[in-house]
Amino acid sequence: xxxxxxxxxxxxxxxxxxxxxxxxxxxxxxxxxxxxxxxxxxxxxxxxxxxxxxxxxxxxxxxxxxxxxxxxxxxxxxxxxxxxxxxxxxxxxxxxxxxxxxxxxxxxxxxxxxxxxxxxxxxxxxxxxxxxxxxxxxxxxxxxxxxxxxxxxxxxxxxxxxxxxxxxxxxxxxxxxxxxxxxxxxxxxxxxxxxxxxxxxxxxxxxxxxxxxx
Numbered sequence: 001x002x003x004x005x006x007x008x009x010x011x012x013x014x015x016x017x018x019x020x021x022x023x024x025x026x027x028x029x030x031x032x033x034x035x036x037x038x039x040x041x042x043x044x045x046x047x048x049x050x051x052x053x054x055x056x057x058x059x060x061x062x063x064x065x066x067x068x069x070x071x072x073x074x075x076x077x078x079x080x081x082x083x084x085x086x087x088x089x090x091x092x093x094x095x096x097x098x099x100x101x102x103x104x105x106x107x108x109x110x111x112x113x114x115x116x117x118x119x120x121x122x123x124x125x126x127x128x129x130x131x132x133x134x135x136x137x138x139x140x141x142x143x144x145x146x147x148x149x150x151x152x153x154x155x156x157x158x159x160x161x162x163x164x165x166x167x168x169x170x171x172x173x174x175x176x177x178x179x180x181x182x183x184x185x186x187x188x189x190x191x192x193x194x195x196x197x198x199x200x201x202x203x204x205x206x207x208x209x210x211x212x213x214x
Contacts, residue, residue, distance in 0.1 A: 025153035027211035035165045035207045037103040038073040040190065041140075045069065046169060052202060057089035060177045064145065064202060066169035068188055072201070073165040074099035075108070076158045077122075077139060080115035086182055087118065090173060091143040091200065093155050096120040097164070100138040111135065113160075118143065118198070137191050142201040143184070145171065147214075154206040154213035168204040 045068070052064040077096035082088040096115055101107055110128045114121045120141035124130045146152040147168065158164055175182035186200035206213040 023153055023156070025150045025157060025213050028214050029212055031207045031210050031212050034210075035073060035163055037075055037099045037163060038071075039100055040138075041073070041099070042071040043068045043170070043188065050169070052169070052171070055090075058086060060086055060089065060175040060182065062090055063174045065172045065174070066202065067172055067186060068170040070170045070199070070201060071165065071167045072097060072099075072140075072142070072199075074139075074163070075103050076160055076162045076164060077113035077120065078115050078160055079156065079158050081156065082118065086175060087143075087184070090175070090184075091145050092152060093144045093146075094118060094120070094198075095142045095144055095155055095158065095166075095201075096139065097142065098139040101134065102138040115141070133191075136193055140190065141198045142166075143186075143198055145173070145200065145202045147202060147204045151203050151206055151213055154208055155203070158208060162208065165207040166201065166203050166205070169202045171200050171202045173200060 046066045047069070050066055052066060054064065055062050074097040077098050079096075080094045082092055082094065094115055096113055098108070102111065107130065110130060111122050111124045122135050122139070124135070144155055146155065170186040170188060172186060173182070173184040184200055185196065187197045189197075204214065
């Protein structure tokens with residue numbers, strides 16, 4: 001059976017969509033300082049009073065264990081949304097970001113970036129001073145675990161070459177659903193590579209375009 005709707009009903013639905021389902025994040029206020037790409041991310045000890053409550057996603061209960069305090073400031077390489085499976089439920093977006101030498105104007109134009117399958121990739125021209133080790137040590141692919149839906153919207157709003165700062169914790173994830181268990185641990189090194197080398201990043205604050213999001 002087809003449903004008929006008059007024009008007034010359609011207008012009302014459109015209004016509800018734009019006011020109630022807008023993808024735009026809500027800012028907490030202006031940033032107190034200008035954000036600049038960092039020489040490298042800050043990684044420190046987790047304060048003793050930090051405890052992240054468990055969350056349930058697609059029926060899986062996740063214990064979130066912080067292993068390092070983390071602040072990441074740099075330029076966005078690319079952003080990739082993931083919607084499927086247990087990984088997409090707990091970490092619905094990956095953020096590839098660069099810092100250090102890779103934000104220099106005469107260097108960054110020589111590198112192109114892409115993401116797929118929870119990995120990030122780069123290509124650089126021959127004859128440049130770049131190599132895989134330099135790129136690996138000055139960029140990262142971050143599996144974002146947003147502390148709120150608003151933070152997810154803020155990350156999804158990012159685009160290539162935006163200068164951003166994200167704060168929170170590197171975390172290890174342990175999920176359980178019935179007899180099934182899931183594990184996803186964060187890298188804590190900027191020089192590793194291959195499987196397990198990405199950061200699993202529980203984000204509690206984002207600074208983007210001069211505004212703070214939580």
